[in-house]
Amino acid sequence: MALRLAPRGLVTSEYVLVEAFILIEARLGAEAALRFWGGIRAGAALLVGVLGRDLAQAWSIVHAWPDHRFGLVDATSFALMERLGIRDALSLDDHFRIYRFGERRRSRFRVYPA
Numbered sequence: 001m002a003l004r005l006a007p008r009g010l011v012t013s014e015y016v017l018v019e020a021f022i023l024i025e026a027r028l029g030a031e032a033a034l035r036f037w038g039g040i041r042a043g044a045a046l047l048v049g050v051l052g053r054d055l056a057q058a059w060s061i062v063h064a065w066p067d068h069r070f071g072l073v074d075a076t077s078f079a080l081m082e083r084l085g086i087r088d089a090l091s092l093d094d095h096f097r098i099y100r101f102g103e104r105r106r107s108r109f110r111v112y113p114a
Contacts, residue, residue, distance in 0.1 A: 010045035015073045054079040
């Protein structure tokens with residue numbers, strides 16, 4: 001299966017960068033984590049900053065979904081994606097399949113791999 005990227009390519013936040021770096025370092029070692037970080041620096045993904053309003057929205061998301069344990073990185077990702085109009089997510093995390101947004105929570109992200 002090929003993943004067709006949005007015109008802007010891959011987009012991520014510094015929160016996701018840090019979380020991914022820590023995970024890669026723990027599982028694959030420091031060299032792999034540094035290669036990953038180097039790839040991001042070289043333009044493999046557009047790094048977008050989390051704003052104060054994204055943090056406020058993330059807080060609201062966490063408290064609006066008490067039955068789910070959305071963490072800080074997931075909740076800020078949801079807020080950032082909503083703000084930027086990003087509807088496609090590359091994630092192995094089921095939270096991206098659970099979360100709904102918009103009017104009456106009718107919208108959801110398209111999550112890859114399917």
